[in-house]
Amino acid sequence: MNDGERYATVSGPRQLRWAEDAPVDLPAPDGVVVDITYTGICGTDVHGWTDGHMLPPAVFGHEWTGTIRAVGDGVTGLAVGQRVVGGVGPACGRCRQCVAGHARQCDTVFAEANGVDAAAPAHGAFATRVRVAARRVLPVPDGITDVEAALVEPATVTFHAVRRVGMELGSVAVVQGAGPIGLLTAQHARNAGAGRIIVSEPSEARRAAAQRLGFTDVVAPDGLAPLLQDVTGGLGADVLFECAGVASLLQPSAELVRRGGVLALLGFPLTPSTVSYGDWQSRELTVIGSLAYNHEDFVGTMRAIAQGRIDVAALHTGTIGLSDLDGMLAELDSGRSTHAKVLVDPRA
Structure with a gap:
């Protein structure tokens, strides 16, 4: 595979559209570029693929972990080479919910969780690389493996x-x-x-x-x-x-x-x-x-994984390459699959 950016989006019922763009390492000033390590296949991804139109593009492939490739000029606290997971940022403090004192129901965070905020990426992480706002990534503790990191989002x-x-x-x-x-x-x-x-x-x-x-x-x-x-x-x-x-x-x-x-x-x-x-x-x-999560939920979940209080790796039953995504979506939709959680490795 060359160094271009390859990714999949849903183009219709049970249809994937594959695209490959030239590598672009320049992130937004408040963003990062992440090389994807693994992306988990979620039931939401399967429903979105079968339906053909229900998911915002950023949601198709939302359970991911990777390594930062580039950091925007305005970003602090993140560095090239750092392992991260995709998530949501802290409560913004500016939306109607936050101003009214309901920070746990922050409108900005809810939009991020559903892939409909203004800074939502153009596609999800069934991809070799994604560009996201820096507030949407969280560093992965050293005690968490890459497989475990890929399962942080559903946890x-x-x-x-x-x-x-x-x-x-x-x-x-x-x-x-x-x-x-x-x-x-x-x-x-x-x-x-x-x-x-x-x-x-x-x-x-x-x-x-x-x-x-x-x-x-x-x-x-x-x-x-x-x-x-x-x-x-x-x-x-x-x-x-x-x-x-x-x-x-x-x-x-x-x-x-x-x-x-x-x-x-x-x-x-x-x-x-x-x-x-x-x-x-x-x-x-x-x-x-209950739908989605808050920033602090990611922090608590990763602590629980790092301390061995929950076992997420036990759910991992298979890893496939990007080219096998279409077939695996069909298998998971069939109701006959024995898989629990399948990860996609874009390097495979």
Whole structure:
């Protein structure tokens, strides 16, 4: 491969457009150029590829790590050769949310997380190189491997969700779905002090992955209600983390939560859901939606990885080259893949 910049974008339903530009090392004054080491394939990437138009260009390939190639003249605290992950900047202090005192809901950070801010890169990191604003990269601690760094972003999504819930110590928590998001959520919930964690997952391979991570209460969906009945004496879960993103599961999931408990929504359904408003109201459920993350969530996640408090490398089940991306997206969309998290190595 020459030193040009090669990258993939979605051009239509199940279609990729490949482009190769001449190498340009000059970043914006407040930006950096990063050589990509690995990019993780996310369920969002798969949905965006199958749909053909739902994702902003910067989001297709948003789980990435790399090495800084060039630094803009106005950038401080970053250096050429430094390992970084893609993320979001600190609260801006200027948007309506920040000015109103709601810095955790900063509009600038939310736009960055969704790839729609004014400085969003022209394409994501299914690429050999990306140019991004310096505020969007975070240095990788020495104790984190490149593979672990490539998994920081999904681990941060789940860190953010568990942090938002703020569960009480000793809580009975249910994690519904044991894909990458569910397995990471379960680990963060364990760190957050859950007293007992039940993982529900239809796939035998994913149930085995949960057990390898040290979770013992791992069941198929039809075994969840009986086990929860036994564990809680019929009371229900203190917290249920819905990580499957299946619209039809929303009301049945809520019914597994005790009166006054918490339903936390991480999975993102692509179709409307039907729920019982009266049920949620009469049982005084707290429903917490979670999307993306804040800058401080990245910092906390990398600390947890560096200290061995969560195992992200266990989710890595394969590495492919850029030229294999189309085929892997099709495999992951088929529902028959045994992969958990696949990384793309643009050097392969």
